[in-house]
Amino acid sequence: MPAVGGIPTGPGKEYPGNLTPYVLVTCVVAAMGGLIFGYDIGISGGVTSMDPFLRKFFPKVYRSKHDDTSTNQYCQYNSETLTMFTSSLYLAALLSSLVASTVTRKLGRKPSMLLGGLLFFAGALLNGFAQAVWMLIVGRILLGFGIGFANQSVPLYLSETAPYKYRGALNIGFQLSITVGILVANVLNYFFAKIDGGWGWRLSLGGAIVPAIILTAGSLILPDTPNSLIERGKMEDAREKLKRIRGLENVDEEFNDLVMASELSKQVEHPWRNLLQRKYRPHVAVATLIPFFQQFTGINVIMFYAPVLFNTIGFGDDASLMSSVITGLVNVVATLVSIYGVDKWGRRFLFLEGGAQMLICQIIVAACIGAKFGIDGQPGELPKWYAIVVVLFICIYVAAFAWSWGPLGWLVPSEVFPLEIRSAAQSINVSVNMVFTFVVAQAFLNMLCHMKFGLFLFFAFFVVVMTIYIYYFLPETKNIPIEEMNQVWRSHWFWAKFMTEEFSNGNVEMHKGGQALKNV
Ligand code: BGC
Numbered sequence: 001m002p003a004v005g006g007i008p009t010g011p012g013k014e015y016p017g018n019l020t021p022y023v024l025v026t027c028v029v030a031a032m033g034g035l036i037f038g039y040d041i042g043i044s045g046g047v048t049s050m051d052p053f054l055r056k057f058f059p060k061v062y063r064s065k066h067d068d069t070s071t072n073q074y075c076q077y078n079s080e081t082l083t084m085f086t087s088s089l090y091l092a093a094l095l096s097s098l099v100a101s102t103v104t105r106k107l108g109r110k111p112s113m114l115l116g117g118l119l120f121f122a123g124a125l126l127n128g129f130a131q132a133v134w135m136l137i138v139g140r141i142l143l144g145f146g147i148g149f150a151n152q153s154v155p156l157y158l159s160e161t162a163p164y165k166y167r168g169a170l171n172i173g174f175q176l177s178i179t180v181g182i183l184v185a186n187v188l189n190y191f192f193a194k195i196d197g198g199w200g201w202r203l204s205l206g207g208a209i210v211p212a213i214i215l216t217a218g219s220l221i222l223p224d225t226p227n228s229l230i231e232r233g234k235m236e237d238a239r240e241k242l243k244r245i246r247g248l249e250n251v252d253e254e255f256n257d258l259v260m261a262s263e264l265s266k267q268v269e270h271p272w273r274n275l276l277q278r279k280y281r282p283h284v285a286v287a288t289l290i291p292f293f294q295q296f297t298g299i300n301v302i303m304f305y306a307p308v309l310f311n312t313i314g315f316g317d318d319a320s321l322m323s324s325v326i327t328g329l330v331n332v333v334a335t336l337v338s339i340y341g342v343d344k345w346g347r348r349f350l351f352l353e354g355g356a357q358m359l360i361c362q363i364i365v366a367a368c369i370g371a372k373f374g375i376d377g378q379p380g381e382l383p384k385w386y387a388i389v390v391v392l393f394i395c396i397y398v399a400a401f402a403w404s405w406g407p408l409g410w411l412v413p414s415e416v417f418p419l420e421i422r423s424a425a426q427s428i429n430v431s432v433n434m435v436f437t438f439v440v441a442q443a444f445l446n447m448l449c450h451m452k453f454g455l456f457l458f459f460a461f462f463v464v465v466m467t468i469y470i471y472y473f474l475p476e477t478k479n480i481p482i483e484e485m486n487q488v489w490r491s492h493w494f495w496a497k498f499m500t501e502e503f504s505n506g507n508v509e510m511h512k513g514g515q516a517l518k519n520v
Contacts, residue, residue, distance in 0.1 A: 033116070110157075113150060188203070302398060
């Protein structure tokens with residue numbers, strides 16, 4: 001998320017500041033960034049289960065779905081181009097987030113957001129009017145580029161503009177807007193699929209221009225952030241902007257800290273080479289394993305392909321789209337649970353509980369599908385109880401993800417990296433997430449065809465491994481100020497031996513964790 005994790009949290013120094021109109025507009029625009037990302041995650045699965053869409057672009061898939069009822073159900077959607085349609089977006093997002101980090105740093109957050117909005121707009125338009133598969137794929141690639149730019153700049157903009165005390169909530173707030181985007185996509189798919197004439201998919205895909213326009217307009221209206229102005233040497237401008245954003249005359253303390261943070265981060269040389277040092281092993285582990293595991297929960301099998309999956313396991317088209325609306329709703333509500341509980345119950349509790357809950361559900365779903373479809377994918381008559389049980393356990397699984405690995409997969413990395421490696425480690429985190437989102441999206445239909453119900457056991461295996469990692473190797477970070485995070489590693493049974501004394505490096509760590517992110 002995508003760089004949803006760009007917003008550091010933790011109680012640190014507090015600066016005065018009001019919820020000014022600037023801040024509110026910022027939140028709306030930031031929400032659009034998350035919404036668009038979620039919309040793109042949610043829309044493709046529904047569209048690819050719509051018959052008119054398949055008939056037009058993927059006639060082979062359409063035929064195997066309809067003509068030959070004896071075909072192995074597990075394989076009816078297996079098509080390289082169909083998965084390419086879904087997954088091309090994530091590859092584009094990965095590539096553009098690398099470019100976006102330089103644009104965001106050199107030119108400011110606004111140009112990145114503007115570019116993100118415009119790319120989204122172009123992609124949505126191309127998709128909505130698509131006449132051939134290449135238009136679909138190029139459209140998805142443009143959307144992916146948009147995501148790279150928006151997810152790099154929006155969370156940064158948010159973290160630099162929002163009053164400090166709201167940052168923690170905003171971190172998961174961004175994830176919440178992703179889940180809302182997924183839900184909106186699911187609901188729209190459900191209604192657009194019913195449009196006579198079978199062109200509803202055009203509205204589903206083209207609908208992304210609404211948030212794209214809001215994001216574009218927002219990026220034109222909003223001021224550049226003080227951090228970005230300081231970084232580009234425009235000191236007086238920066239002070240004036242800070243006053244207006246905070247709605248206060250006296251912003252000296254925060255301003256001085258911003259300037260100091262900027263100076264310090266300029267002194268950090270070779271952030272990438274730094275990462276290779278032994279003392280950063282626990283951080284590199286977090287930056288690579290957390291996003292890898294997040295994707296290997298298998299969540300995006302549900303998010304991207306829920307209607308296709310429900311269809312495969314015997315639901316009608318309408319029921320499939322409806323079921324994905326239900327899972328989308330569960331996803332949103334359970335994210336709220338996380339916002340409520342993350343600072344009360346802690347990260348580890350949510351990770352461990354979520355892991356156990358996901359594991360149980362995956363085993364039950366695999367057993368249900370295996371019992372009915374067997375190895376050959378011939379279900380025969382499907383009783384109603386069967387559909388209810390499968391949907392119920394998929395919902396319980398989605399709830400578990402949405403209050404554990406979903407938001408925490410972004411929150412935890414963002415709070416454990418020390419300043420001197422933060423930008424590099426954060427890029428790794430985002431890139432690893434995108435790579436494995438791509439891999440899962442690309443491989444799923446093929447895996448379903450070959451591994452059959454065992455696919456759920458495959459992901460269940462990873463859930464066991466990641467839960468063991470959390471239990472033994474991830475320390476609790478609840479209520480730990482960012483600048484004291486090193487202490488947590490130093491007293492950890494395993495990681496302590498990697499931490500050397502010089503690591504404390506107190507004067508490089510800063511009071512205001514968020515500012516370091518301007519280098520991301
Ligand atoms: C993940 C996405 C996923 C979404 C589901 C995010 O945290 O990074 O890959 O689709 O949660 O809500």
